[in-house]
Amino acid sequence: MLDCIIIGSxxxxxxxxxxxxxxxxxxxxLGSKDLSVKITRAEKVNNYPAFLGGSGEELCSxxxxxxxxxxxxxxxxxxxxxxxxxxKFAVITxxxxxxxxxxxxxxxxxxxxxxxxxETEFLGRGVSYCATCDGFLxxxxxxxxxxxxxxxxxxxxxxxxxADKTYLFPLYKGVELTGDNIEKIIKMPTKIxxxxxxxxxxxADKELDVxxxxxxxxxxxxxxxxxxxxxxxGHVKINRNTETNLSGLFAVGDIxxxxxxxxKAVGEGNVAAHAVTEFLNKNI
Amino acid sequence: MLDCIIIGSxxxxxxxxxxxxxxxxxxxxLGSKDLSVKITRAEKVNNYPAFLGGSGEELCSxxxxxxxxxxxxxxxxxxxxxxxxxxKFAVITxxxxxxxxxxxxxxxxxxxxxxxxxETEFLGRGVSYCATCDGFLxxxxxxxxxxxxxxxxxxxxxxxxxADKTYLFPLYKGVELTGDNIEKIIKMPTKIxxxxxxxxxxxADKELDVxxxxxxxxxxxxxxxxxxxxxxxGHVKINRNTETNLSGLFAVGDIxxxxxxxxKAVGEGNVAAHAVTEFLNKNI
Numbered sequence: 001m002l003d004c005i006i007i008g009s010x011x012x013x014x015x016x017x018x019x020x021x022x023x024x025x026x027x028x029x030l031g032s033k034d035l036s037v038k039i040t041r042a043e044k045v046n047n048y049p050a051f052l053g054g055s056g057e058e059l060c061s062x063x064x065x066x067x068x069x070x071x072x073x074x075x076x077x078x079x080x081x082x083x084x085x086x087x088k089f090a091v092i093t094x095x096x097x098x099x100x101x102x103x104x105x106x107x108x109x110x111x112x113x114x115x116x117x118x119e120t121e122f123l124g125r126g127v128s129y130c131a132t133c134d135g136f137l138x139x140x141x142x143x144x145x146x147x148x149x150x151x152x153x154x155x156x157x158x159x160x161x162x163a164d165k166t167y168l169f170p171l172y173k174g175v176e177l178t179g180d181n182i183e184k185i186i187k188m189p190t191k192i193x194x195x196x197x198x199x200x201x202x203x204a205d206k207e208l209d210v211x212x213x214x215x216x217x218x219x220x221x222x223x224x225x226x227x228x229x230x231x232x233x234g235h236v237k238i239n240r241n242t243e244t245n246l247s248g249l250f251a252v253g254d255i256x257x258x259x260x261x262x263x264k265a266v267g268e269g270n271v272a273a274h275a276v277t278e279f280l281n282k283n284i
Numbered sequence: 285m286l287d288c289i290i291i292g293s294x295x296x297x298x299x300x301x302x303x304x305x306x307x308x309x310x311x312x313x314l315g316s317k318d319l320s321v322k323i324t325r326a327e328k329v330n331n332y333p334a335f336l337g338g339s340g341e342e343l344c345s346x347x348x349x350x351x352x353x354x355x356x357x358x359x360x361x362x363x364x365x366x367x368x369x370x371x372k373f374a375v376i377t378x379x380x381x382x383x384x385x386x387x388x389x390x391x392x393x394x395x396x397x398x399x400x401x402x403e404t405e406f407l408g409r410g411v412s413y414c415a416t417c418d419g420f421l422x423x424x425x426x427x428x429x430x431x432x433x434x435x436x437x438x439x440x441x442x443x444x445x446x447a448d449k450t451y452l453f454p455l456y457k458g459v460e461l462t463g464d465n466i467e468k469i470i471k472m473p474t475k476i477x478x479x480x481x482x483x484x485x486x487x488a489d490k491e492l493d494v495x496x497x498x499x500x501x502x503x504x505x506x507x508x509x510x511x512x513x514x515x516x517x518g519h520v521k522i523n524r525n526t527e528t529n530l531s532g533l534f535a536v537g538d539i540x541x542x543x544x545x546x547x548k549a550v551g552e553g554n555v556a557a558h559a560v561t562e563f564l565n566k567n568i
Contacts, residue, residue: 011333015547018331046354047302049295049550050346051334062334070330132561136308158565162308240524240541257524259558263299266333267551274543 002026002101004276005091007079010036011262012253013107014063015269016276017072023277028099030077030091035060038109039262041124048262056124059262079108082226084246087283102283103248103276106226106236107269110254116146118192119215126198126212130260131155134214140164141211144201146171146189152216153177159214167201167208189213222255233257242272248283250275286310286385288560289375291363294320295546296537297391298347299553300560301356307561312383314361314375319344321435321502322393323546332546343546363392364414366510368530371567378416386567387532387560390510390520391553393503394538397432397455402476403499410482410496413504415439418496424448425495428485430455430473436500437461443498451485451492506539517541526556532567534559 004020006013009031017029034040042056053059067074077093082104091099110129119127128134135158144167145156153170157177160166166182168175169189177184191202192213200207222236223229230237230245235257242250250272253265288304290297293315301313318324326340337343351358365376366388375383403411412418419442426449429440434456441461444450450466452459453473462468475486476497484491506520507513514521514529519541526534534556537549 015331015333018333019545019547022331047299047306047554048334049299049302049546049553050332050343050350052346052350052353059334062336066334066336069336132307132558136306139308154565238524240522259555261303261554261558263303263550263554265551266547267549267554269333270331270545270547270551271543274545 001088002028002099003280004028004103004105005030005089005099005101006105006107007031007082007091008107008109008253008255009074010107010109010253010265011039011059011063012265012269013105014067015266016105016107016252016273017269018066018070019270019273020276021070021072023273025273025277025280028075028101029072030075030079030093030099033074033076035063035074036109038123039063043124045262048266079225082106082249084226084228084249089248103279104250105242105269105272105276106222106244106249106251106255107253107265107272108222108225108255110235110260116189116192116215118194118198119213122192122194122198122213125196126194126210127192128212128214129216130258131159131214131216132259134212135159135162138163138212142209143167143212143214144169144189144208144210145214145216147175148172148215148217150174150176155216156214163212167210169203222251238268240271241275242268243275248279285372286312286383287564288312288387288389289314289373289383289385290389290391291315291366291375292391292393292537292539293358294391294393294537294549295323295343295347296549296553297389298351299550300389300391300536300557302350302354303554303557304560305354305356307557309557309561309564311385312359313356314359314363314377314383317358317360319347319358320393321433323347329546332550363509364417364504366390366533368510368512368533373532378414380416387563388510388534389526389553389556389560390506390528390533390535390539391537391549391556392509392539394544395501395503395505395518397501399505400430400473400476400499402478402482403497404505406476406478406482406497407508409480410478410494411476412496412498413501413508415443415498415500418498419443419446422447422496426493427451427496427498428453428473428492428494429498429500431459432456432499432501434458434460435502439500440498451494453487503539506535522552524555525559526552527559532563 252268
């Protein structure tokens with residue numbers, strides 16, 4: 001029986017894999033040979049310590065080399081269900097395979113709800129989900145902020161202070177945010193379009209020129225993937241040791257909440273690998 | 285006023301600095317131009333994602349290049365006290381400078397060495413961690429200096445010039461310091477005892493009369509560095525957002541507990557920078 005199945009081959013899952021390997025544990029790293037679409041699409045990575053490469057693509061290439069060097073292979077697959085059995089877990093994949101292991105590290109990223117046309121296409125090319133992560137890129141620029149919940153009004157406000165002009169699409173009632181450079185549009189945005197980067201956003205029968213689009217929303221609850229998994233504001237609830245409410249199941253990276261950053265995912269991935277190792281040692 | 289002072293130039297503090305810089309915040313990174321002795325000494329680093337260099341020295345060299353590229357300079361200095369004032373913090377350095385900022389990120393590593401019996405009890409009553417702060421109190425007196433690293437030999441020398449008699453306990457190899465009034469003892473000190481103030485220090489089966497004991501080590505016990513800081517098993521107690529019990533003061537890396545790993549420190553450093561950014565935006 002495998003010691004662990006790591007679900008997700010983003011940088012958080014890779015961090016777990018590297019440390020489990022160093023700790024001599026057996027595992028499957030379930031994901032994609034391309035590792036992570038999100039990483040590949042990142043335009044510029046300048047706050048990940050000791051990475052001088054620049055683009056997400058270069059980061060991805062380093063990670064691939066490192067996995068090869070450490071003799072870790074990614075198993076292509078997508079988990080559709082995780083089930084807690086007695087003393088073990090079963091993972092069902094989209095490819096209809098069943099894998100079993102004594103522990104699970106969930107590292108499959110944040111699930112988004114209904115997407116706007118163009119949202120996925122322009123992610124990392126003008127579309128962002130994180131004000132504090134990417135806001136600084138839009139100093140003196142024009143942005144649209146699609147705000148799905150009042151809880152994110154302070155993030156929208158933060159963005160409006162950086163950008164020259166903010167078109168605010170509040171998709172909730174009782175919007176309070178105002179500002180000289182904020183134009184509120186009480187309509188549903190329908191489409192994001194552009195070339196290499198975002199250029200326009202459409203709503204009703206109108207269009208606006210923008211340099212970026214921030215979409216501030218909660219993630220989809222991951223309890224659809226794992227029955228009985230406790231979540232909080234759409235993210236898997238973990239403690240500082242990356243433990244979830246299910247004994248033997250750990251979670252790392254974007255799925256556990258903001259900031260959606262490589263560094264944070266890497267840190268949690270490392271902590272989870274140590275936690276899994278301790279768990280296995282205790283429960284022989 | 286500075287937005288933040290990052291205390292410690294290890295990889296956790298650097299992670300915070302890179303992200304605060306990206307977020308456009310003003311800060312001082314207080315530490316050493318060499319960044320971190322611990323990193324430099326690591327023989328092999330193979331589980332830090334996207335780092336293929338091998339040795340800790342190479343990791344350190346990448347970090348230095350990255351700091352230069354991002355125009356972040358390390359301010360040489362060592363904090364000896366952090367004080368929470370109204371709406372800001374003051375940091376006193378060993379170099380007798382006072383720095384002020386609205387927030388603090390504590391990233392100064394885990395306290396080195398096991399505490400000696402009586403160390404905590406007599407702190408401020410004969411036990412001191414700071415030669416330049418308290419040295420002058422021991423003019424013409426007898427002191428013990430417990431020196432945990434060669435890096436502090438100059439501090440021990442400074443003390444020996446003030447005191448009448450210095451018993452030096454060097455807890456490292458290759459001690460070079462000599463002096464007429466210095467008596468070197470190559471034993472582990474075991475206990476500090478006294479009444480209102482320190483009176484004696486014990487080692488092996490012997491005891492010495494002393495007026496004071498200086499303990500010169502890399503990292504201070506966190507509750508000594510920051511009055512009122514909550515700790516747990518010798519580590520700073522933080523939540524998942526790296527918040528301590530003191531509003532505006534965050535902690536990252538080894539100081540917050542195991543695993544003592546670069547990846548974990550990097551993750552917490554990133555989270556703290558985002559938490560600081562949010563804190564500043566909320567408390568304008």
